[in-house]
Amino acid sequence: KVLGTDHTDTATSYSIIGSLLKDQGKHDQAMEYYLKALAIEEKVLGTDHTDTATSYSIIGSLLKDQG
16 A cells, blocks of 8 residues: 555565465465566566566476476
């Protein structure tokens, strides 16, 4: 509510929630949060930003874990 849905801190929070869900074995739910974070980063920071690249890497890692 305070920062809004397009703030990078919101993206960070989504990514943290995704990591917790991944650790619990809830990969589909984790992916939802990782993708929310990525969407914000792409919109606000662009596709060439290091934070966006980190999200790409996290998503790739989750996909690898899922086979």
